[in-house]
Amino acid sequence: MDLEFSNEEKAFRLEVREFIDARLPAETRRKVIGDRPLAKAEIVEWQRMLNERRWATPSWPKEYGGPGWNAVEKYIFLDELHQSGAPEPLSFNVAMLGPVLIKYGTEKQKRRFLPRLAKLDDWWCQGFSEPGAGSDLASLTTQARREGEHYIVNGQKIWQGMGHWADWGFFLVRTDPQAPKKQAGITFLLIDMKSPGVSLSPIWTIDGRHEVNSVFLDDVKVPIENRVGEENQGWTYAKYLLSNERTNIARVGLTRRILGKTRRAATTNGLLETPLFKAKLARIEIMLDAVEMLQLQILAGQMRSNEADPRSSLLKLKSVEVRQAASELLMEASGNQGLSMTSFEAGQRPPVDEGDEGWSASAVCFNSRGASIYGGSNEVQRNIVAQTLLDLGRG
Ligand SMILES: Cc1cc2nc3c(=O)[nH]c(=O)nc-3n(C[C@H](O)[C@H](O)[C@H](O)COP(=O)(O)OP(=O)(O)OC[C@H]3O[C@@H](n4cnc5c(N)ncnc54)[C@H](O)[C@@H]3O)c2cc1C
Structure with a gap:
């Protein structure tokens, strides 16, 4: 099995990277890399830049304003966005509702809503x-x-x-x-x-x-x-939407970015020299590679049949486990600094300029906890995997 990207795919990755480098506003990138919240206007501005090239709607067919990419191109595009600190197009618009309207909406609804979803005229x-x-x-x-x-x-x-x-x-x-x-x-x-x-x-x-x-x-x-x-x-349309939502939650590139931060922090403080830490990092990196392969398989299948894929439950479950493991390791690598968020009580907004890496580590870690719940909880995904993929637990 050849797991290498082809030369064309590598060239496409470079094209995406160069576009991001040329167009992504520096302040937006700084905030994303530092895990600071973005303003609505910053997200809208970036999505409109992507939309000028039809890139705001990576999974939409050409006839509806999408780029007509295959599974690998779509994957590479999102991976580059995540790794380089660019916001992804608003998933409610383009990964959830858009495909539902394309598959089940009336012509009038498509004409009315799809262009506005892509351009983020409506959130x-x-x-x-x-x-x-x-x-x-x-x-x-x-x-x-x-x-x-x-x-x-x-x-x-x-x-x-x-x-x-x-x-x-x-x-x-x-x-x-x-x-x-x-x-x-x-x-x-x-x-x-x-x-x-x-x-x-x-x-x-x-x-x-x-x-x-x-x-x-x-x-x-x-x-x-x-x-x-x-x-x-x-319910039929909701199941289709939820399957797309779960595939989109995987965000392998985001987890790679967290692991990159972890590696940098552990290099600076020498933790990376310890065999135990090295083994933890390697284990997460290997799991992430497996998640990446699964995501590519699902995307390829969706491009062929455009049906809900029960493997999206497995992908959601494993990708979230890996992201949470990565963000916990980032906390560990950040040492005492990683504890700085715990001084804020829930409901209290931390000062916006709380700029140290530790703040960012704990924010990433806490934020990633919600991922085992949204899009359907991990326990429920296990039930779906048992019933639909393993054929267990019926009757
Ligand atoms: C950060 C965040 C963002 C969200 N965004 C949205 C959004 O934009 N729109 C939206 O509509 N919803 C959203 N949700 C809601 C999310 O989809 C639900 O929280 C989720 O489906 C779980 O439902 P619940 O909170 O009612 O928990 P419950 O269903 O009450 O579950 C409580 C616990 O019991 C477990 N459990 C429940 N049933 C079973 C079972 N059959 N077998 C084993 N264990 C089980 C669950 O895994 C969980 O641990 C969001 C949630 C979070 C945390």
């Missing part, structure tokens, strides 16, 4: 989870009842990533409470976050950041034309 958030429906997402209770040409939506969602920046949200709502199977009564709606009756409250996380929110929907009027696909068939 989207994901309204799936509820206080009583996370892992068991199909138990969701947010209700939508038909009234003329509208749905009237009532309920509460939770954990909406960057919802406070969102112009629009894609939501799962219950349209048939009497359906024989709970999965059968769910509909996929596009909701304008400026609609009367939509409100948000922030949730502060242990890394001191405001990324997630609760969203409240109180008699929100949603035109029927904002429904994706058929009424009560939303």
